Amino acid sequence: MSSTFEKYFVPEPSHFPIFGSAALLLIGSGAAMWLNRVSPGSWMVAAGFATLIYMLFGWFGQVIRESEGGKYGKQVDKSFRWSMGWFIFSEVMFFAAFFGVLFYVRVLAIPELSEGKSAMLWEGFQRAWPSGGPLVEEAFSPMHAWGIPAINTLILLTSGATLTWAHWGLLKGARGQLINGLALTVLLGVIFLGLQAYEYSHAYHEMNLKLSSGIYGSTFFMLTGFHGMHVTIGATMLTVILVRCLKGHFTAERHFAFEAVAWYWHFVDVVWLFLFVVVYWL
Template sequence: MADAHAKNHDYHLVDPSPWPFVGSMAAFVMAVGTVFWMHGSNPAVMIIGLLGVIYTMFMWWRDVIKEGQRGDHTPVVSLHLRYGMLMFIASEVMFFVAWFWAFFDASLFTGEAIQASRAAATGGVWPPKDIVVFDPWHLPLINTLILLTSGTTVTWAHHALLNNDRQGLKYGLWATVALGVLFTIVQAYEYAHAAFAFSRDNGGNIYGSTFFMATGFHGFHVLIGTIFLIVCLVRAYKGHFTPKAHFGFEAAAWYWHFVDVVWLFLFAAIYIWGSHGAVIPGH
């Protein structure tokens, strides 16, 4: 009776899982290995920890998918999964706020006395003196169009799924994955031809630092989102997702739209506004 009563509710009590412990241990090994690597040691410990983290992610998410497939994700559980994904995206928004803050601080307040060394390095102007920036209407515009198009294709896939159009779901996901890969290739080409560097030791400067941190982390998020969508594509071929139960795909679509929106802000702020400079207070 107690067992029957325990399952007569809308919540899912997860089975005992080793992955929280294994994941925390792997993350600890990776962190310690990274510190040792930064101090000149062999990166083997860091790599072992990283492989442990990746393995944990794969196995843990595999278990979550199995739970969803056997019906454990009730409407209440699905709602809370959505809350969790929204909170995760909100934390990612604040992550990018830091890079935008760094960029605007460096570009708008170069002349402050507390940043005199920075003013000397930039010449009191933005972009800094002797910096050749990217033309925003060339590769950056192409990548903007690529991401905007990918937003429409993932929406196409979503609507196809809602209408139980399995082929449309697969075609939309294939197109979105292809566009994500194309974006990464274009950005890699752009980075390879940058006229400025990231590290000050390699001739870098505050412009290169803020540019590569903001756009580079966005590129990393595009890579993660592409992998997320590839997993959804594999699951689509396995017959997963129904018009009423498809949170895994929905979460991937939300994440991809978030990546799209962040890029629009990056394109407008760093590529367009940042490349044309601004009037620096005190100059």
């Protein structure tokens, strides 16, 4: 009895991980120096991002060439799927920590500051949300759900539908549907980011809602800002996938890169639904 085993592809040694590590070192140390007003800080951050972009283009370009060259088999595909799954799980834990902060503040910290011995220290502090905390005296207006946040929710939900429509086009070999669906998804992502930028400008200049607006301001911008960063990353990845589709990449049987980005985008959609309910609505 004979059996055949698929040869697992082992890539050749690469210099790109070193560039990635150097980029993170430059960005981290440069940001620390920049925040402390040390002059080379901003230049180090810029150099770090330039190095990171070089690494991303080079490393992912190599992976694309290997994939299109037919070097990846079922075992490699399985490894990629597990890796993307664990990456998204780490992102879930990332946002879970931030939601945990908001839960602690609203359910535990605010009541504690307004009751018992703490009430003697912070006389007159009211148990209410939104709140800047007992040390913030400057007035601000909270962000309401019905307006740009509700529109952005509709936009992200629609983008999830257009991405699924594009996936259906890929599975049935309809390249036009695939490309149009991806283009619409990218466009909706860009519109979302534009509206969020307008919302931030409105918050700062019209509502006096800033990062310095106590615990409400810091949690609001932390949660929505990091989500906006993820939308930016997702839209960038979708753009790369769109370019690859225009070049004829992917088939109905082999298209994990498309699926991985779709997983990530749907994750971003789901996180926004939680944000809309917890941060804006409640």
